[in-house]
Every structure is written in structure tokens, then in C-alpha cells.
Amino acid sequence: xxxxxxxxxxxxxxxxxLVAGLVSRxxxxxxxxxxxxxARNLVLTIxxxxxxxxxxxxxxxxxxADAHHLSTRHLxxxxxxxxxxxAALIRHRRVEQARRELADPALLDLPVQAIAARCGFTASxxxxxxxxxxxxxxxxxxxxxxxxxxxxxxTVRGTARRRRTSATPAxxxxxxxxxxxxxxxxxxxxxxxxxxxxxxxxxxxxxxxNVSSLRSCTGCAPLRLLKLAS
Numbered sequence: 001x002x003x004x005x006x007x008x009x010x011x012x013x014x015x016x017x018l019v020a021g022l023v024s025r026x027x028x029x030x031x032x033x034x035x036x037x038x039a040r041n042l043v044l045t046i047x048x049x050x051x052x053x054x055x056x057x058x059x060x061x062x063x064x065a066d067a068h069h070l071s072t073r074h075l076x077x078x079x080x081x082x083x084x085x086x087a088a089l090i091r092h093r094r095v096e097q098a099r100r101e102l103a104d105p106a107l108l109d110l111p112v113q114a115i116a117a118r119c120g121f122t123a124s125x126x127x128x129x130x131x132x133x134x135x136x137x138x139x140x141x142x143x144x145x146x147x148x149x150x151x152x153x154x155t156v157r158g159t160a161r162r163r164r165t166s167a168t169p170a171x172x173x174x175x176x177x178x179x180x181x182x183x184x185x186x187x188x189x190x191x192x193x194x195x196x197x198x199x200x201x202x203x204x205x206x207x208x209x210n211v212s213s214l215r216s217c218t219g220c221a222p223l224r225l226l227k228l229a230s
Contacts, residue, residue, distance in 0.1 A: 042068070043078050047089070054093035055120045061086040094120045095134050098127070102139055103146040112139045 046068060053059050064086055065075040079086055098119040101107050107115065113124045116139070121127035131139045 039078055043082060046075070046078070046086070050086070050089055050093060054090050055097070055118065057117075057120045057122045059090055059120065061090075064090075090120075091130060092134075095127075095130050098131065098139070099135065099142070102143040105147065105150060108143075108147065112143065115139075 046064060049067060050059070050064065061075060062072055065072045068075070070078075075086055079089075084092075098115055098121070101110075101115045101118065102112070113127075116124055116127035121130070128138055131137075131142070135142060137145070
């Protein structure tokens with residue numbers, strides 16, 4: 001609480017200064033600021049105004065100057081150090097917005113003239129000349145090229161997705177998982193089985209001449225092991 005009481009007068013002073021600065025800027029009477037700072041703040045305010053209103057076909061350097069209580073001559077003088085005129089700034093914002101809308105797949109059914117009107121151009125011929133000057137192609141050519149590129153990219157992505165889904169892992173899932181130890185075990189069991197069969201056959205041959213039937217019995221266990229290992 002003591003800190004809040006201590007900060008209250010300072011915050012009140014800051015708020016009063018802000019209000020006074022806003023009022024003086026609207027009246028173009030900011031004697032407390034250097035001329036360069038006042039000019040720069042005014043230019044930033046005008047740029048923001050153009051950015052919000054460039055789609056209005058009635059926006060011109062004259063209307064911009066009137067909105068900020070300036071003469072057209074004063075407005076142009078402010079922008080001399082910006083490297084761009086007010087008219088060029090308005091035109092650039094409009095054609096850039098038109099370029100974005102021409103490349104938007106959601107606006108593919110919207111005619112080029114309608115997009116030009118949405119962006120503040122009142123004449124289609126003027127829009128086409130401005131667009132070609134900025135991007136080197138007509139608005140229609142730019143739209144076709146952009147949508148061809150989008151279609152090609154969508155096709156490539158779809159093909160890659162289908163290849164991933166139809167790859168060999170689906171086939172491998174039908175059988176048991178790969179077991180690299182099965183072949184050596186099978187060979188070992190087969191060798192072990194042959195040894196057992198041979199030894200048993202020799203032992204039984206001494207006791208009984210009927211060896212053929214017994215041979216099939218002595219190989220039963222190794223055969224079962226082979227089936228398990230294979």
C-alpha cells in the first residue's frame with residue numbers, strides 16, 4: 001500500500017503528459033518536441049492511416065492531408081525524406097493487397113476486376129498497368145501461374161502421401177516379424193537331428209533288422225524342432 005501511494009502522483013503525471021501530447025499532436029502544436037520528432041511522429045501517424053484505409057477508392061493525397069489538418073504541400077514535404085510519395089504509398093498498398101487476393105485459392109471464383117475494386121482501384125485498365133509495372137505480368141497471368149504452382153504442389157504432396165501409405169511395411173505386417181536367428185538355429189537343429197538319427201539307427205540295427213520303421217520315429221523330434229525354428 002505505501003508503494004502504491006508513492007507511485008500514484010508519478011502515474012498521474014505520466015497520464016497527463018500523454019493526454020497533453022495527444023491533444024497537441026492533433027492540433028499540430030507540439031512546441032515541447034523538436035521539429036524532427038514532431039515530423040517523424042506525424043509521418044508514422046499518416047502511414048498508419050493509409051494502411052487502414054487504402055482500400056477506399058476515395059483515398060488520395062488530398063484526403064490524407066485533410067484528415068490530418070495539413071495542406072497537400074506540407075504532406076508532400078513530410079514524405080520527402082521517406083523515399084516514397086503519398087500517392088505511391090497508397091498505390092503500393094493496393095497492388096500488394098491485390099496480389100495476395102489473386103493468389104488466394106479461396107477467391108479463385110472472384111473476377112479480377114472485382115478484386116481490383118476490393119483493393120481500391122476504380123479502373124481495370126489502370127489496375128492492369130499498375131500490376132504489370134510492379135510484378136512484370138498481368139493480373140490474370142499471375143493468378144494462373146500461382147494456382148498452377150499450388151496445384152502442382154498439392155499433387156506432389158498427395159503422391160508422396162500415397163507412396164508412404166502403400167509402402168512395403170504393410171506387406172511385412174502380414175507375416176511374423178523378422179527373426180535373423182532362425183536360420184542358424186535351424187541348421188544347428190538339423191545337424192543335431194541327423195546325429196541323433198544316425199546314432200539311434202546304428203544302435204537299433206544291432207538289436208533289430210527292422211530299421212526303416214524306427215528311422216522314421218527317431219527323426220520325429222528333430223523334425224518338430226525344425227518346424228518350430230523355421
